[in-house]
Amino acid sequence: MAVCLKTSRTALHYVRTRPGPAFTHLLNRTFFSCSSHHCNPRIISTNEYRVHSSFLGLGSRASQHSKALKVEDHDHSENEEWDFPGGKVPFTTKIKFTDDSSKDRIPCYRILDNCGQQIRSSTSEMISKELAVKLYSSMVTLQMLDTIFNEAQRQGRISFYLTSNGEEAINIASAAALSNDDVILPQYREHGVLLWRGFSLQEFANQLFGNRSDYGKGRQMPIHYGSNKLNYITVSSPLATQIPQAVGVAYSLKMEKRDACAVTYFGDGSSSEGDFHAGLNLAAVLEAPVIFFCRNNGWAISTPVTDQFRSDGIAAKGQAYGIPSIRVDGNDVLAVYDAVREAREMAIKEQRPVLIEALTYRVGHHSTSDDSTKYRAIEEIEQWKTARNPISRYRNWVESNGWWNEEQESELRGSIRKQLMNAIQVAEQIEKPLLADLFTDVYHEMPSNLQEQERSLTETMKKHPQDFPSGFAV
Amino acid sequence: MASIFQGVGAATAISSSACFDSKKLIFSAATPRFLTEKKGSFFMVRSDGRLNHNNGISSRAEKIVTNAVAAKADAPAASATSKSGHELLLFEALREGLEEEMDRDPRVCVMGEDVGHYGGSYKVTKGLAPKFGDLRVLDTPIAENSFTGMGIGAAMTGLRPVIEGMNMGFLLLAFNQISNNCGMLHYTSGGQFTIPVVIRGPGGVGRQLGAEHSQRLESYFQSIPGIQMVACSTPYNAKGLMKAAIRSENPVILFEHVLLYNLKEKIPDEEYVCNLEEAEMVRPGEHITILTYSRMRYHVMQAAKTLVNKGYDPEVIDIRSLKPFDLHTIGNSVKKTHRVLIVEECMRTGGIGASLTAAINENFQDYLDAPIVCLSSQDVPTPYAGTLEEFTIVQPAQIVTAVEQLCR
Numbered sequence: 001m002a003v004c005l006k007t008s009r010t011a012l013h014y015v016r017t018r019p020g021p022a023f024t025h026l027l028n029r030t031f032f033s034c035s036s037h038h039c040n041p042r043i044i045s046t047n048e049y050r051v052h053s054s055f056l057g058l059g060s061r062a063s064q065h066s067k068a069l070k071v072e073d074h075d076h077s078e079n080e081e082w083d084f085p086g087g088k089v090p091f092t093t094k095i096k097f098t099d100d101s102s103k104d105r106i107p108c109y110r111i112l113d114n115c116g117q118q119i120r121s122s123t124s125e126m127i128s129k130e131l132a133v134k135l136y137s138s139m140v141t142l143q144m145l146d147t148i149f150n151e152a153q154r155q156g157r158i159s160f161y162l163t164s165n166g167e168e169a170i171n172i173a174s175a176a177a178l179s180n181d182d183v184i185l186p187q188y189r190e191h192g193v194l195l196w197r198g199f200s201l202q203e204f205a206n207q208l209f210g211n212r213s214d215y216g217k218g219r220q221m222p223i224h225y226g227s228n229k230l231n232y233i234t235v236s237s238p239l240a241t242q243i244p245q246a247v248g249v250a251y252s253l254k255m256e257k258r259d260a261c262a263v264t265y266f267g268d269g270s271s272s273e274g275d276f277h278a279g280l281n282l283a284a285v286l287e288a289p290v291i292f293f294c295r296n297n298g299w300a301i302s303t304p305v306t307d308q309f310r311s312d313g314i315a316a317k318g319q320a321y322g323i324p325s326i327r328v329d330g331n332d333v334l335a336v337y338d339a340v341r342e343a344r345e346m347a348i349k350e351q352r353p354v355l356i357e358a359l360t361y362r363v364g365h366h367s368t369s370d371d372s373t374k375y376r377a378i379e380e381i382e383q384w385k386t387a388r389n390p391i392s393r394y395r396n397w398v399e400s401n402g403w404w405n406e407e408q409e410s411e412l413r414g415s416i417r418k419q420l421m422n423a424i425q426v427a428e429q430i431e432k433p434l435l436a437d438l439f440t441d442v443y444h445e446m447p448s449n450l451q452e453q454e455r456s457l458t459e460t461m462k463k464h465p466q467d468f469p470s471g472f473a474v
Numbered sequence: 475m476a477s478i479f480q481g482v483g484a485a486t487a488i489s490s491s492a493c494f495d496s497k498k499l500i501f502s503a504a505t506p507r508f509l510t511e512k513k514g515s516f517f518m519v520r521s522d523g524r525l526n527h528n529n530g531i532s533s534r535a536e537k538i539v540t541n542a543v544a545a546k547a548d549a550p551a552a553s554a555t556s557k558s559g560h561e562l563l564l565f566e567a568l569r570e571g572l573e574e575e576m577d578r579d580p581r582v583c584v585m586g587e588d589v590g591h592y593g594g595s596y597k598v599t600k601g602l603a604p605k606f607g608d609l610r611v612l613d614t615p616i617a618e619n620s621f622t623g624m625g626i627g628a629a630m631t632g633l634r635p636v637i638e639g640m641n642m643g644f645l646l647l648a649f650n651q652i653s654n655n656c657g658m659l660h661y662t663s664g665g666q667f668t669i670p671v672v673i674r675g676p677g678g679v680g681r682q683l684g685a686e687h688s689q690r691l692e693s694y695f696q697s698i699p700g701i702q703m704v705a706c707s708t709p710y711n712a713k714g715l716m717k718a719a720i721r722s723e724n725p726v727i728l729f730e731h732v733l734l735y736n737l738k739e740k741i742p743d744e745e746y747v748c749n750l751e752e753a754e755m756v757r758p759g760e761h762i763t764i765l766t767y768s769r770m771r772y773h774v775m776q777a778a779k780t781l782v783n784k785g786y787d788p789e790v791i792d793i794r795s796l797k798p799f800d801l802h803t804i805g806n807s808v809k810k811t812h813r814v815l816i817v818e819e820c821m822r823t824g825g826i827g828a829s830l831t832a833a834i835n836e837n838f839q840d841y842l843d844a845p846i847v848c849l850s851s852q853d854v855p856t857p858y859a860g861t862l863e864e865f866t867i868v869q870p871a872q873i874v875t876a877v878e879q880l881c882r
Contacts, residue, residue, distance in 0.1 A: 183631060217664040226663045233630060234663035238654050244620035245655070248627025248635070255583070255609055255633065262627070275650075278617030282624060285615055441665040442700050444723035447751070449798050 106315045108359055109339060110329035114388070116396030118334075127337065129403050135176055135333055136398050139168040139391050140409075141416050142192040145201060146364070148420045149208060153222075153368045157428065158208045160222045164189045166331075166363030169390035170295055172196055173333045174263075174358075177340035181260035183231045183249045185242035188223050189295065190265045197230040201419050205427035217441070218433040240270040243279035243292070247353075250288035254351060261289040261347040269300025271314045280321040283353035291343050292323070292355045295330065297362035302375040318355035330358030331390035334397075361388070435461070559742050565735040567709035568598045571716035572636060574745065576606055579634065582720055585612040585621050586638030586675075595640050596676055596735050622648035622673065626656050630667045634720060642677030642729065643689035656725045657700030672719040673727045678769055678819055679867050680732035685855035688863075692729055692796050693825045703796040704750055705729040705768045709739040711794060714748025722750060729796070731769045753800035759789030761881055762813040765804060765830060767793045770817045770868060777873035786877060796826055804830075805838055812843040813880050817868055822850045847876050 081088040113119050127135075146163035153161040164171055171192025178184075184193055191204070203215070207225050210218035216226055216234065226234025233249075236242065246264035253260050270276055271294060283290050294314040298305055311317055318325030324346065328339040336358060343354040361384040365372040372381070386392075398404040435458065439450045446454075461468050562570065576582045583606075584599055590613040593600030603611040614621040618639060625635035639645040645652070652673065659667055679688040692703055702724050706712035712730070719726035756771065757778060766774045771792045778788050789807055793800060808814055814834055818827040827848040834846055849868045856866055 185627065215664045215666060216662060219664065220662045224662065226666055228663070228666035233627075234659060234667060236655055236659065236662070238650060241623060241651060241655055242627075244617075244623030244651070245627030245630070247620070248624035248629070248633075249631045250627075251609075251612075251624060252628040252631040252633045274617075275619055275623060278615070278620030279623070281615050282617060282620050286612070441661045443702070444660075444668065447798050448801075 100310065101312045101316065105312050106325075106327045108327045108329050109335050110332045111334040111338065112332045112393060112397055114393070116393040117400070118397065127334070129401070131176065132398055132401070133403055135172055135337075136391075136394060136404060137412055138172045138176075138192070138196055139333070139394065140412055141201075142168050142171060142195055143391060144413065144416045145191075145195070145204060145420055148417065148424070149204070150364075150368065152208075152424055157424065158222055160368055161208070162189065162223055162367035163364035164192055166361050166384055166390070167295060167297060168192060169333045169336055169394065170293075170330045170358050170360055173336035174265075174293060174340045177337045178263060178344060179260065180231065181258065182344070183233065183246075183253070183260065183262050185233045185246045185249065185262065185264040186235055187239065187242065187266045187270060187295075188235050188237070189267070191223070191225060193265075194225055194227065194230065194232050197227075197232065199225065199227060199230060199232075201416075201423040202426060203227075205420075205423040206430065209424075209427040209430070210432065211427055211430035212433050213427075213430050214433075217437045219437075219441075240266055240273035240275040240279070242266070243270070243273075243275045244282060246290050246292070247279050247283045247286065247288050250283065250290035250353070251286060254286075254288055259348060261291060261344055263291045263293060263344075265293045265295060267300060268294065268296040268298070268305050268308055268314065269303065270294075271317065272308055277321075280318070280323055280353065280355070284322040287351050288353055289347040289351050290353045291340070291347055292318075292353060293340070294355070294357045295360060296357050297330075297360045299362050299366070299372070299376070301366045301370060302372070304376075313357055313359070315355065315357040323353050323355045325355035325357065327357045327359065330360030331388060331393060333390065333394040360390075363389075559740040561738060561740045562709060563735065564706075564709045564712050564730075564737040564739075565596055565598050567713040567739075567741060568706075568716050568730065569600065569602070571713035572599070572720070573602060573605075575717055575720040576602065576610070579720075581632060582634045582636065583610045583612065583628070584636045584638065585614055585625055587614060587616055587640050589613060589638050594638065596730075596732075598730075598735075599638070618644050618647040619649075619651050622651040623655065625671050625673075626651060626659070626669055629669045629671045629725075630659070634670050634672075636672045636674065636720065639673065639675035641687050641689075641732075642675045642691040643686055645673065645675065645691055646689070646694070648673075649694070652695065652701070652725075652727075653698045657698040660724075661700060668723055669725050670720075670723050671725045672716075672722075673725070674716075674719075674730060676730045676732040676735070678729075678731040678733070679851065679856050679863065682858050682860055682863060683732065683856075684858050688856035690820045690825065690851070692727075693820045695727060696797055696826060696829060700725065701797065702726045702750060703729065704794055705731075705796055707731070707734060707768050707771045707792055707794070709737055710741050711748050711754060711792075713741060714746055715750065715794070717747045718750045721747065726750065729768065733769055748794075751795045751798060751800055753803040754792040754794050755789075755803070756792050757788065757790040759787040759811070761787045761811055762789065762815060762877055763804070763807040763811045764788050764790045764815045764817060764873070764877070765793050766790065766817040767796065767826070768819060770819050773868060773870050774817050774873055777870035777877070780870065780874050781877055784874075784878075786881060788877060793830070799830060799833055801833060801837060804834065808834060808838045809841045812841055814842065814846045815873070815876055815880060816846065816848040816850075817873055818848070818850050819867055820850055822848075822853045825850055844880055847880055849873060849876055 081090050111118060142164065146165055149158070150161050150163055152158050167189060171190055172195075175193040175196035180197065184190070186193065195204075204225070206213040207216060207220075208222040210216075210222070212218070215228075216224065220226075220234070221237070224235040224237070226232060233242070233245070242264050243266060246262040249262035253262060266276065280292060282288075283292070296305065296314055300308055305313075313327065315325045315327040326339055326343070329335050339356055343356055346352065347354050363381060363385045395404065436454070439446055439454045442450060572584070576584075584602060586594070588595055589599040590603040590608060590611050592613075593603075599611060614624070622637055622645070625637040628635050639648070656669055656671060656673075660669055677689055677691055679690075692705065695701065695703060702722065704715050704719065704726060706715045706728065715728060719728050756775065764774050764778075771790070774790055778790055781788050789811055791803060791807055793804065816827045816830055818825055820826050822828075827850050831846045831848050835842075849872055851868065852866045854866055857863055
């Protein structure tokens, strides 16, 4: 704030002898560093010191020079502002560090109370019966497919599975609020979004069994779904890599001025990855139409959120990057639907990123390779599984509107179960991919080194068929 | 360290028919080969502006094959009739290629640090932001993993991004995205999503840039399945490879060298594209095959001058395509000369030379009269001190000695 006159004179002398646009730019910024203890606490008003870019040391500018050096006396500098690079910032003479987090946590938006009754003060619009029922039945379908596929893994029919138990509201409601043109970049616990978009139970089963009908051609682990036609980008195991990619997708949509946005999902754990921070930053700077949807389900395998970050969840981080954020009750179908719908409109109309943190609980284990009872209390799991279950909570609301009953419930569940068992049986019997599919799609067209490797492998197989799995076709 | 040399190149037929379809991997032995050759004089400008023009070949030793002489004789004749073409520096050639592709295809975009109005740290993107706008030539924050990921996401949605790393070494931060996603997503998605990105930037050992800015990333990236790697070394192939890389449906990493940006050459006015998978015959010869790429090409050519004076006839091939190797051109050469010397800037351990040695041994063992010799940089971080830095990379004198030993 206080400026050494000596420094400024030197600076001005420098301008006169060694002109250059860079330095003039420097002057225009008026940043000098000088301890206030050494000089008189005089302040040079920035307006007067602003050197015009054409002032490059010409003698006739002497009058401007003396004008520029005019100083003003101020006693209280708290009203002063300086435009450092990045904008004007007010000063203070009180030394004070900000708190590590604000005293009040960011509130959590909800529409339904714990029992699924609509809170009278909520401002959301009612959704139609058709949509409400579709939401419910999709959630039930998701829950059932998770249960049955999980069982299939336990029976040894597939090698791996992970469920979205407890997060059905997030999956289905967020998907419902988007349009089919919005491009989804998932982490791996969002297969409900794919289900909503129209991925059939058979298609799910095919991917899990890695058979010849799998769109991924048997190249990825179970759960790593991908569908070009449904705008669902193939799941990639490393965490948070999809976040900057979502910014790239949004960039592409922005360039084409499409009425669509990118939506990327990730968990609380992924918010610790470097890609999360860089991705959010990039999106804000780029003004990219992307929705960052964080499923804060409390656990990253065995790491609880208290060991993951010390901020007020993930919603608080949005503001640090200049991104509007909201915290929403992830187990409340209507709240998630509302929040995503609003966010989508904001993202596309205002061409900017939005951050949504949905609080929920991971009821299931991290995956079939995990036993979560080892690191968390069974009572805690039970509570979220039963009393706080998003499906039953929403069911109460749907039924209270007279749109659902027990009969429809058992009919639905029976039908889904049958379809799932059938899908599994069919998928099990479809053949596995051909050997040729091992080498295709590495490049756009197969180069000669891969052709050579394929030839060599085929020869070996023909010579020693007994050493290769039966039914493995070339 | 003198970097002038008298370029010797054979004549090229540059016509529209010679525009290679970069998508086609013309790699099988059955198809006829085009030798990528250059017409016209080839000269280099040192950073102090001195010019050395190729006016003719100095006297040669007796062991010369006739057609080689004839080809070389064409060069000075062709240069005498100054044909059409325009002269520019290598970084300008890169820019020209990039600009042409951006004009041709509105999906091509550029992203990186300071590529916009600053024009790029090596001025490769200068003038593009005012012409194409701030969105198509995008300045990103400093987050390599992020903007590489961003490029991948944009590519999956239909754009053709050119991602610039300010220095190749910084792309180590983007390794996760390049390895796990860029190279893989086409495969793991079952072909549903393509990633036609170009990742480019300056690398290699410069002049006292320090260890972290002297990385040779081709060593680290060469194992990643799904990517292609090419290294440019002249304005001609820089422009051609840039265009080919942008047009390719595969992710391509284009390695440029910090010290080669100011090379000057006359390049054709007509549009041309180089083949991504082809090596370049720099100097046909009979005695020994010297395989090299990027800056080491110039050290080799300087050594070649000395070797020619001593009576040797080295065949110099700039391999250009680092992944996959052009084993066809290389193989033909090995079958002719039976001796191989690899000169690279990568480190001894795990570099391109190591892989190339293995590939040649495997495929052409019967044709070798002597073990393959590979000259590489020392397995040390590149020191700052100029003299020390000079000793970490291969110098022409070492190349001459190696050839003499191999051709004993």
